[in-house]
Amino acid sequence: MDSEDRLRFRFALLDADGNGVLERSDFETLAERVIAASGVEESTRKAAAVREAHLAYWQGLSDQADSNNDGVVDFDEYVAVVHQQETFEQYVRPYIRALVALADGDDDGWVGHDAFSAIMTAVGFPRANSEAAFADFRSLEGGQLSTTFWGHVITGFYTGRGRHITDQLIGPPLK
Ligand SMILES: [Ca+2]
Ligand SMILES: [Ca+2]
Ligand SMILES: [Ca+2]
Incomplete structure (x- = not known):
């Protein structure tokens, strides 16, 4: 998979309604999707933190990327930033932190297979790929993944540094 495919996949993950541009409603939809998948109550602090992190992501992205000021971010605008x-640092890292906290229900720093795959599937990764990736993690302890390591994995996905794991999560290029 070349880097253009990776970028297209990342863009498609964020384009929740699939209309080809990123807009505020995509991030609202994504937030509700991961909250529902986590089983965490809508009214909790963690759910609120996830909504805030998604909106901050949108705000940061649109401030920076929407160069023609039409209120949406298209693929070329996305790629430019x-x-x-x-x-x-400004808005992807807080988003990752909120997602991981949502999955770690008891805040002990570890997540099991089910919590991991529920969140990753809600984010938009193919379920089978997330499950295969989880099974391959070398840093599992007692069948659990540390939230620190998971944070590194998602960071690698967004920064393009974790190429192997990214390809595993994405699977075959999108057609
Ligand atoms: Ca959209
Ligand atoms: Ca625009
Ligand atoms: Ca836990």
């Missing part, structure tokens, strides 16, 4: 490190 996606590799900037400040992008990542």
Whole structure:
């Protein structure tokens, strides 16, 4: 898979309604989808943190990327900013942190297979790929994955550094 395919996949994950552009409603939809998949109550602090993180992601992305000011971010606008490190620190990292916290129901720093695959599937990764990736993680302890390591995996996906795991999660290129 070349880097254009990876970028297209990442863009497609964020384009929740599949209309070819990123907009605020995509991020609202994504937030509700992962909250529902986690089984966490809608009214909890963690659910609120996930909604906030998704909206901050949208706000940061649109401020930075929507260069023609039409209120949506198209693929070319996305590609123009996606590799900037400040992008990542400003709104992708808090988003990752909120997602991982949502999955770690008891806050012990570990997540099991079911919580992992529920969230990854809700984010948009093919379920079979997430399950295969989980089974391959070398850092499992007692069948659980550390949230720190999971954070690294998602970070690798968004920064393009974790190429092997990214390809495993994505699977065959999108057609
Ligand atoms: Ca969209
Ligand atoms: Ca635009
Ligand atoms: Ca846990």
